[in-house]
Amino acid sequence: MFNKIANFLLNFQYSVKQSSTMCLHRSVTRRSLFAPNIVSFGFVLMVKQFLVESATSTSSNARVKLAGKIGPTQITSMCKKVPLRGALIVLEGCDRSGKTTQCKNLVKALEANGRPAKYINFPDRTTECGGLINSFLTNKKDFNDETIHLLFTLNRWEAKNAMEILLRDGVTLIVDRYSYSGVAFSAAKGLDLEWCKAPEAGLLKPDLVLLLTMTASAISKRGGFGDERYEVPEFQQRVMKMYDQLKDDSYWTEIDADKSFGALHDELLTHCNHAIDNIVNEKMDKLW
The missing domain is CATH 3.40.50.300 (P-loop containing nucleotide triphosphate hydrolases)
Incomplete structure (x- = not known):
């Protein structure tokens, strides 16, 4: 089940890059077209890692620890690395x-x-x-x-x-x-x-x-x-x-x-x- 969800998320990454709630980014140039995809792809890999590790974890404490890897702080940190434009x-x-x-x-x-x-x-x-x-x-x-x-x-x-x-x-x-x-x-x-x-x-x-x-x-x-x-x-x-x-x-x-x-x-x-x-x-x- 976890692998199915992970594969779904990988296919979903192209939709994620369109979301203004992720990075408030509009793809208008060659450089910026790739940036949101990289951010969403990194997010998806983190989710996949969490799902795979959760599937093999027997301890509830271990699952809580894994969940902390993909919290709002980490997502915000990734998004901040993608500027809207140059200054x-x-x-x-x-x-x-x-x-x-x-x-x-x-x-x-x-x-x-x-x-x-x-x-x-x-x-x-x-x-x-x-x-x-x-x-x-x-x-x-x-x-x-x-x-x-x-x-x-x-x-x-x-x-x-x-x-x-x-x-x-x-x-x-x-x-x-x-x-x-x-x-x-x-x-x-x-x-x-x-x-x-x-x-x-x-x-x-x-x-x-x-x-x-x-x-x-x-x-x-x-x-x-x-x-x-x-x-x-x-x-x-x-x-x-x-x-x-x-x-x-x-x-x-x-x-x-x-x-x-x-x-x-x-x-x-x-x-x-x-x-x-x-x-x-x-x-x-x-x-x-």
Whole structure:
């Protein structure tokens, strides 16, 4: 009888994956199609083991012990390992605050823990638009403030569809600068804050923004500071004031970056793992 029930459960696993009560998961991509099946299959194997061992157990205490193997806690634990989608995590802050190196190391750490992740940075200087931005930043070309702001915005819109596909495929994106940088830097030059935000409206809203802060003196001591157009201490301070106006405590976390690399990495990784574990909505929200 036990083998019949076990075989029935194995055949039933494909129906289980459709149940929103198991993992609240909707199969929409190649990666996510397999995840619920793995969870339900693991559950079925546990049930089968329980049935087989129960059939050979003579002690009621032994049966109680076996039943504990497939309690609600174990099922919930399995389900939590299947995220609804990847998390969109952005690192913001002044130039030379260590964002790029930290972003790349966060991706390595997440992948080492079995969490698919990808590094993205803005501006993306590999596109045609990004090439114009690079020429501006390295002082080879000159644009007025409105033009360069819109070029930065276009650079992010170029990446929107590809980013959304990756997120829906379960890949967490660690992004080095995003719309907030574009708005903060342009507003720091004197452009109207709301005007700067307008062309960014409709882009993907991050699940978490980590704002790295440093004092002006600490920033100026960083290697390479001053190589690009905006790397001037006074201007960087104005940028930080603009970040204060953009900050939303519901999904922003401010972190002092003036510490050892390892200590900062550990702190950032903790926040990233928490954000990934707490994705509750498959749908991505939009900016502003």
